[in-house]
Amino acid sequence: EEALNHPFLRSLHEINEEPVCSTPFSFDFERLSFSEEDIKDLIYEESLRFNPDMMEIPF
Template identity: 65%
Template sequence: MLVFEPNRRVTVDDALCHPYLAPLHDISEEPVCPRPFVFDFEQLSFTEENIKELIWWESVKFNPDPTH
């Protein structure tokens, strides 16, 4: 699994059949996803101002101003 080229990596099915994982492998508890996951939410484009605002809101969570 630690191969840079995705096409050369072991598949999930092959990994689950590997002797190292054999004690943990239980086909009845391993459902198969019918389609690939979509991670589009991780592909957001931020402007510099968006990033500044997100950082500000994150800091407010940890350091709230009691006067507001």
């Protein structure tokens, strides 16, 4: 709230037009515990979504 009232952002903030979330967010996914290797695999899999050609390159 304080940041939205800062002079830099004040013109972008209209209290009557603020979106409201009708259902609470679930952040349960943030409680998962990953090993370093798991994180590397997830990053690699994500990169393949943007660069599918990389699947064909052997390491």
